[in-house]
Amino acid sequence: MRREELIANIMVLIFLLGIIFYFSLPLTWLILSSLDPGATTPEFRIPSRISLENYARLVEPVGKVPPYRWIINSLIIATASATLTTIVSLLAAFVFTRYSFRGQQSMLTAFVIFRLIPPLLIALPLMTLFKMWNLMNSMQALILVLSALVMPFTLLMMESCFRSIPVTYEEAAMTDGCSRLGAFLRVTLPLAAPGLVSVWLLAFVYSWGEFIIPLMIIKLPELYPAAVGLYFFFGQYGRIEYGKLSAFSIVYAIPMVIIFFITQKYLQRGIAGLVSR
Amino acid sequence: MQKRSLTSSLLDRIVTIFEGGFARLLLVPALAFIGIFVVFPLVWSVILSFTDYSLIGRRAVEWGFIGFTNYIRILSDTVFRDSVINSFLFTIFSALIGQAFLGLAIALVVRMKLPEGPLGTVLKILKVIAVTLVFISWVIPEVIAGYAWAAITEKGGLLTKLLGLEERLYLTRPLETIIISNIWRGTAFSMILFMAALESIPNYIYEAAEIDGATPWQRFRHIVLPLIAHAIIVDFILITIWTFGVFTIPFIILREQPSILWTLYVYTKATSIYEPARAAAAANIMFIIVLALIIVYLKLLGRLRGWS
Numbered sequence: 001m002r003r004e005e006l007i008a009n010i011m012v013l014i015f016l017l018g019i020i021f022y023f024s025l026p027l028t029w030l031i032l033s034s035l036d037p038g039a040t041t042p043e044f045r046i047p048s049r050i051s052l053e054n055y056a057r058l059v060e061p062v063g064k065v066p067p068y069r070w071i072i073n074s075l076i077i078a079t080a081s082a083t084l085t086t087i088v089s090l091l092a093a094f095v096f097t098r099y100s101f102r103g104q105q106s107m108l109t110a111f112v113i114f115r116l117i118p119p120l121l122i123a124l125p126l127m128t129l130f131k132m133w134n135l136m137n138s139m140q141a142l143i144l145v146l147s148a149l150v151m152p153f154t155l156l157m158m159e160s161c162f163r164s165i166p167v168t169y170e171e172a173a174m175t176d177g178c179s180r181l182g183a184f185l186r187v188t189l190p191l192a193a194p195g196l197v198s199v200w201l202l203a204f205v206y207s208w209g210e211f212i213i214p215l216m217i218i219k220l221p222e223l224y225p226a227a228v229g230l231y232f233f234f235g236q237y238g239r240i241e242y243g244k245l246s247a248f249s250i251v252y253a254i255p256m257v258i259i260f261f262i263t264q265k266y267l268q269r270g271i272a273g274l275v276s277r
Numbered sequence: 278m279q280k281r282s283l284t285s286s287l288l289d290r291i292v293t294i295f296e297g298g299f300a301r302l303l304l305v306p307a308l309a310f311i312g313i314f315v316v317f318p319l320v321w322s323v324i325l326s327f328t329d330y331s332l333i334g335r336r337a338v339e340w341g342f343i344g345f346t347n348y349i350r351i352l353s354d355t356v357f358r359d360s361v362i363n364s365f366l367f368t369i370f371s372a373l374i375g376q377a378f379l380g381l382a383i384a385l386v387v388r389m390k391l392p393e394g395p396l397g398t399v400l401k402i403l404k405v406i407a408v409t410l411v412f413i414s415w416v417i418p419e420v421i422a423g424y425a426w427a428a429i430t431e432k433g434g435l436l437t438k439l440l441g442l443e444e445r446l447y448l449t450r451p452l453e454t455i456i457i458s459n460i461w462r463g464t465a466f467s468m469i470l471f472m473a474a475l476e477s478i479p480n481y482i483y484e485a486a487e488i489d490g491a492t493p494w495q496r497f498r499h500i501v502l503p504l505i506a507h508a509i510i511v512d513f514i515l516i517t518i519w520t521f522g523v524f525t526i527p528f529i530i531l532r533e534q535p536s537i538l539w540t541l542y543v544y545t546k547a548t549s550i551y552e553p554a555r556a557a558a559a560a561n562i563m564f565i566i567v568l569a570l571i572i573v574y575l576k577l578l579g580r581l582r583g584w585s
């Protein structure tokens with residue numbers, strides 16, 4: 001190895017160690033404190049004994065509600081809204097890719113704009129509207145809102161997924177006597193299945209992590225999704241039990257990490273699509 | 278002849294109903310969802326900003342229009358002005374300088390050719406660990422990220438201790454704290470984007486340059502940079518839009534110091550009983566800025582893809 005090359009590689013080594021150090025800081029603390037039964041303050045310490053006590057204590061109520069309840073709420077909310085979004089945007093994407101109509105292009109542009117609007121700008125008027133419509137603390141309403149908010153995103157994803165499948169397959173089926181929707185359902189849909197799954201998973205992830213919307217429209221602790229529960233647990237409740245909170249965070253984070261590793265390929269392809277010319 | 282199953286013929290029955298003009302009806306549910314829960318609230322926000330609506334009391338029912346009063350109040354509020362300036366600083370430092378720069382650096386390192394032997398193996402393992410950690414930081418729920426950063430910047434917290442400080446980091450240096458936490462949070466997007474952009478540069482271009490004796494810096498400056506310029510622009514605009522609207526992580530870290538960013542300012546006003554209408558006015562002003570950024574992005578995307 002030449003000298004300059006060695007120096008370059010050592011610089012890369014230092015850089016990588018720096019990155020690993022920086023990015024592992026909060027995660028290290030989360031994991032260590034969740035395993036430390038004595039972690040009651042944010043003070044950093046090496047646990048004197050490792051145990052899963054904090055995890056087991058998630059069934060003990062905080063206020064009146066046991067934290068695991070918030071995870072169950074999140075599961076219900078995210079599953080329902082992901083399913084709803086997938087079905088509704090599947091129907092719309094079918095029309096978008098198989099028919100042409102006036103205003104089609106401007107609708108797609110509008111979806112791109114909606115996808116980029118900060119959710120706070122929608123959460124604020126929604127809160128006042130929900131107060132007037134008496135929809136505060138309604139889990140059903142929350143499911144509908146979350147479905148709608150992720151829809152511009154899932155619709156565009158689904159649209160590009162259907163577009164990537166040649167229409168000629170469907171035309172062949174139609175020549176053989178299939179109706180248009182029949183051909184779509186029997187030919188294109190099975191081919192698009194992996195894309196559909198990733199749309200569902202992304203919608204799930206969105207609702208699973210969303211914070212500001214439920215924060216503003218759900219005020220009853222027993223109805224909190226995990227995100228708001230964690231905040232309530234942390235921000236509003238007298239004495240903070242850090243170990244238990246960290247254990248809760250880890251339980252809450254795991255499904256998301258798993259889903260992202262499954263969908264990593266789609267995600268990378270989606271992001272790569274932004275820069276392809 | 279092929280025997281057809283019952284479900285299949287039933288499906289055909291339904292299908293025929295939806296054929297022709299009826300198919301467009303399938304758009305209705307999606308448009309209704311987006312219309313009711315996205316478009317209408319945005320329109321309502323504009324109406325709300327001209328009223329004296331309050332969350333409880335008489336004004337919650339009998340509100341009326343008061344013209345531009347809310348806008349005048351907001352624009353003359355120095356807290357609002359400071360929060361907007363801070364939001365710009367936050368965006369410049371955490372997104373444009375932090376995330377984009379780190380993301381590009383990591384992507385370049387990942388792309389580098391590694392030497393043979395033990396050093397190469399070590400670097401390879403470290404590369405995988407680093408990319409995985411960056412990725413995980415991006416995918417865990419935002420609330421957890423906020424909580425973890427709040428805890429490590431507390432008195433005696435991991436980061437505060439490492440820096441040898443006595444006081445809570447997030448209280449003494451709030452803006453810096455949310456900037457480093459946001460770099461941590463968002464670098465993955467830029468990293469993945471640049472990895473994809475670098476991937477699209479064919480190897481022979483590098484090799485040709487190497488044979489011609491170009492130094493690594495020359496190769497970066499004259500080959501890589503021009504070829505990924507469009508990716509850098511797309512990245513800059515997207516992370517600017519996102520970072521400008523960031524709410525959750527700073528909100529959770531800075532529980533005791535609201536209003537440092539415009540998003541936190543809007544939230545504080547929105548939840549204080551008499552000021553939701555004023556919050557709407559502030560939100561609308563910011564919406565115009567965000568919309569301008571989005572339009573720039575769309576124009577650019579159109580040019581890159583040659584539609585416009």
